[in-house]
Amino acid sequence: xxxTASAILRPLRLGELLDRAIRLYRANFLTYIGIIAVxxxxxxxxQTAASALLSSSMFGGFRTPDELFTNTAxxxxxxxxxxxxxxxxxxxxxxxxxxxxxxxxDNYLGRKTGIVDAYRGIGGSWVSLLGALLLLGLxxxxxxxxxxxxxxxxxxxxxxxFFLVAVVNPLIPPVVVLEKQSAVDSVGRAWNLSRRRFWPVxxxxxxxxxxSLIVVNGPAAIANIILAQVFQSFGDSATQLILTSIIQGLxxxxxxxxxxxxxxxxxxxxxxxxxxxxxxxxxxxxxxxxTNETGESDLTDVASIPAPPTSEKFITGPxxxxxxxxxIAGFALxxxxxxxxxxxxxxxxxxxx
Numbered sequence: 182x183x184x185t186a187s188a189i190l191r192p193l194r195l196g197e198l199l200d201r202a203i204r205l206y207r208a209n210f211l212t213y214i215g216i217i218a219v220x221x222x223x224x225x226x227x228q229t230a231a232s233a234l235l236s237s238s239m240f241g242g243f244r245t246p247d248e249l250f251t252n253t254a255x256x257x258x259x260x261x262x263x264x265x266x267x268x269x270x271x272x273x274x275x276x277x278x279x280x281x282x283x284x285x286x287d288n289y290l291g292r293k294t295g296i297v298d299a300y301r302g303i304g305g306s307w308v309s310l311l312g313a314l315l316l317l318g319l320x321x322x323x324x325x326x327x328x329x330x331x332x333x334x335x336x337x338x339x340x341x342x343f344f345l346v347a348v349v350n351p352l353i354p355p356v357v358v359l360e361k362q363s364a365v366d367s368v369g370r371a372w373n374l375s376r377r378r379f380w381p382v383x384x385x386x387x388x389x390x391x392x393s394l395i396v397v398n399g400p401a402a403i404a405n406i407i408l409a410q411v412f413q414s415f416g417d418s419a420t421q422l423i424l425t426s427i428i429q430g431l432x433x434x435x436x437x438x439x440x441x442x443x444x445x446x447x448x449x450x451x452x453x454x455x456x457x458x459x460x461x462x463x464x465x466x467x468x469x470x471x472t473n474e475t476g477e478s479d480l481t482d483v484a485s486i487p488a489p490p491t492s493e494k495f496i497t498g499p500x501x502x503x504x505x506x507x508x509i510a511g512f513a514l515x516x517x518x519x520x521x522x523x524x525x526x527x528x529x530x531x532x533x534x
Contacts, residue, residue: 189290190463195453202288202447207519209288215296220272222434224265228241229430231261241432256498277312279303281442282354284451285435303358312364320368321345333501339511340504347386348375351444355452373493374455379503382451389447397436404432 193201206213234257273314284299294302328338350370353466356362362370375382 190453190457190466192458192520193450195381198385198450198454199388199447200424201441201451205285205289205450206443206446209284212284212288212295212299213281213446214438215285216299217273217277217441218438219267219296220277221438224272224366225430226435228262228265228269229427230470231265232430234261235429269378270314272477274314275307276298276300277355278445279307279310279358281445282358285388285446285454286355289450289453305424306358306361309362309367310354313353313367313465314350316364317350320474326413331416337501337504338508340507342516343507343511344375344379344383344504347390348382351448354445355449369495372495373460373491374499375454376503378455379500382455383507385447385451389444390488393440393444397440400432400436404428 227413241297280296280299280303283295283302284294284391287299287302324338324341324345327334327341330338349371352375353367353462356367356370358366358372453462
């Protein structure tokens with residue numbers, strides 16, 4: 182077998198992990214984008230149309246709020262936006278993300294998986310995935326309430342919320358799809374896996390976030406600035422708003438399609454790396470290969486190797502310490518950037534006095 186466990190599944194440094202993710206993304210570029218595009222593009226086109234309808238209804242020359250709220254176009258746009266957001270959660274976060282995770286894992290472990298096979302491979306896991314994401318949302322609300330608790334909540338709440346959103350959330354799809362975990366178990370599983378290597382995983386996430394700012398948010402912001410200048414020549418503000426809404430929607434579609442598959446590729450590899458480093462996952466696979474008469478193993482099924490039993494507490498003292506450091510560091514960075522921004526504005530304004 183060309184791809185052995187020792188060659189594929191081993192601890193990866195940050196540079197190696199990102200290099201493998203980019204190489205895997207490039208090798209399966211059209212497949213990964215296609216998996217997301219199948220459901221995301223039609224929804225976003227409809228979402229853009231709904232936003233344009235809503236925007237146009239708000240510039241209908243209404244003199245009072247009652248006239249606006251009794252307008253059929255306004256409620257049609259509002260209702261369409263809500264329904265499409267709900268469908269996007271189900272189809273993109275459930276179906277598409279699950280299928281993409283399945284395809285990334287299969288391709289990483291040596292089996293080419295196309296768009297149709299990826300959707301077939303998730304089975305009913307998408308239901309558990311949606312349930313897990315909803316449960317995670319509940320935990321985020323609880324962490325927000327925890328943030329209001331004096332002293333200990335003040336210094337740990339923001340860190341917990343950030344960790345849940347930025348780290349635990351994108352690790353849930355690999356846990357659900359590859360391990361076939363239930364909604365409840367998958368949230369705890371993603372939490373335990375990620376906090377075992379708190380700072381290394383967080384550092385990787387921050388690098389990916391910076392990459393996202395460069396690849397997605399940066400070009401989108403530039404496009405918005407250009408649009409604002411171009412559409413100044415159009416007559417009424419309603420036309421400007423509608424055209425801007427349409428173009429922004431199209432720009433968003435392009436850059437999300439380019440970046441989201443890469444993000445999920447990286448997090449699927451982070452999932453495997455965490456299992457290798459903390460559970461001896463590569464050794465478990467080597468053991469399976471050694472007991473196989475042919476000396477080979479189906480690498481696409483390795484994620485089904487059960488995790489070692491643990492009796493970990495949900496949260497420990499060291500965890501609270503990590504969250505406190507993360508919260509304080511976040512506030513320090515916020516104050517630094519606000520001070521830098523305000524200082525820059527004051528400096529520039531002083532030049533033109």
